[in-house]
Structure formats: C-alpha cells, structure tokens
Amino acid sequence: MIETHATNVVAFKPRQSVTHHPKSLLERIYAAGSLSVRADDRATKMAAVTLQALGFLVIEEILADGTPRPLRRGEARQAMDRPWRLSKPAFSGEIGVPDGGGAFPV
Template sequence: MFDQETNVVAFKPRASVAHHPKSLLERIYAAGALSVRTDDKATKTAAVMLQALGFLVIEEILADGTPRRLQRGEARGAMDRPWRLLKPPFSGEPGVPDGGGAFPA
C-alpha cells in the first residue's frame, strides 16, 4: 500500500469582516452610533477616511469606559482602543439620528 497525499487547507475565520464605506455610513446614520472593536482595523481604516471627509465623528473609549472625541489626525494614533463611530451633529447632538437620516435643508 502507499500513502495517499491529501490537499487539505485549513482556513482561519476572519476576525472582522471588511465593510464598504457606504455600508458603514448607512449603518451609523441609521443607528446614530456604532461600536468598533479594538482589532477591527478594516472598519477603523474606513472610518478614518470618512472622518477626514467630515462624514462621521470618532470617539475612542478610554480604559474607564468614558468616550473621548478624536479630532482629525488623532485617530491613527488611537487604533489600540475600542471606538464609537457617530453620525455628525447635522441636526443637534452627535450620534442622534434625524428624521429619515437626511441632511437638513
């Protein structure tokens, strides 16, 4: 008898699923806010780009659980903490969705 070779490849499950920036914005605008895990680099990278364009607000969650708003340019240095992504304050407070997610006229 001879040994039969097998070609079995184990695939590791992805830690996070990358979402298109448009999908990310739709989820944030519908809910008002979205939590992002520390290890979700794909979502954080898209969020940094969207923050630079003014489409969302990023808050890092500090060790004591309090949020700290990140200014443009600060987010890349805060990738080691969980984040909360918020809808910008087009109609009042950040994270509070307006009627249908539309921009005020």
C-alpha cells in the first residue's frame, strides 16, 4: 500500500510598503482628519515631508509613551524611526496646529 501525505505549504511574502501618490495621501488625511503612519513606512513619510513643506499637513511624532509631538519643517527627516500622525492644518491658518477630528474649534 502506498501512503501519501498531503501537506499544505503557504509561502508568506514580507509585507511591502504601499506607495501612494501624495494627492491620494492628502485626500485620505483630509477625509479622515488624521492618519497614523507606521514607523517603517518610509514611502508615505517622504510624501508627507513634501506635503508638510508646502503647508498642506501637520506631522506629529508619536513618542514612546503615546504622546504626540509636533514636528516643525525640517525636523521630520530626523524622526523617521517613530510612528507619525498626519493631520490637516488648522482652518485658522496657524501653522503646526492640527484641527483633524474636530479637536480644535474653528
């Protein structure tokens, strides 16, 4: 008698970072109010740095204790190793103050 053993082998590919066009990223942030970005998502972070330089969004670094720290223009490239939160800027035009999710009155 011949024995056959069925095996199920599933190959898992490492998760590739999804690259989004900056316009798509901006649309998602403005629709949701804010967007969390993983620490290892460098493609999204590089697009966010460009959008921050143009004044279209606010970048906050999420510290180890969970508190957000706003990053000024020029600081973001040194904070790539932490998660970020991207928010739309305040309607008041005040730079560095997010209004995502209605946290700040308009």
